[in-house]
Amino acid sequence: MSDRLRAMFEHNTRPPYRWVIDKDHFGEGPKGTNLNAKGKEGPFGLDWSIDENMSRFSMWTDDQECVYEGRIFGDYDGFEPLDDYGTPNFGCTAIKLDGEWV
Numbered sequence: 001m002s003d004r005l006r007a008m009f010e011h012n013t014r015p016p017y018r019w020v021i022d023k024d025h026f027g028e029g030p031k032g033t034n035l036n037a038k039g040k041e042g043p044f045g046l047d048w049s050i051d052e053n054m055s056r057f058s059m060w061t062d063d064q065e066c067v068y069e070g071r072i073f074g075d076y077d078g079f080e081p082l083d084d085y086g087t088p089n090f091g092c093t094a095i096k097l098d099g100e101w102v
Contacts, residue, residue, distance in 0.1 A: 017074035018046040019081045043084040050074040059086035060094040078102035
């Protein structure tokens, strides 16, 4: 869990961002699960109404394989989907926002 997200939990506030995974390049199970993340939204405690400041992201492995693609909204630094989901669930190590490495 990122320091920013940990601080929000400690102060009982909602994250100022939300993300959704639109494509799981390795998904083989039911949508919205860890076997197929398409449709998965986060982070835990997200505010469903956040829909401004949208960017597209893609998460990558060390072997330069794209694992997940999706969208992020709100107030973010860019690493949130990677920290919240990509690294712990698939070992992703890098992220692009709107086609640019973060």
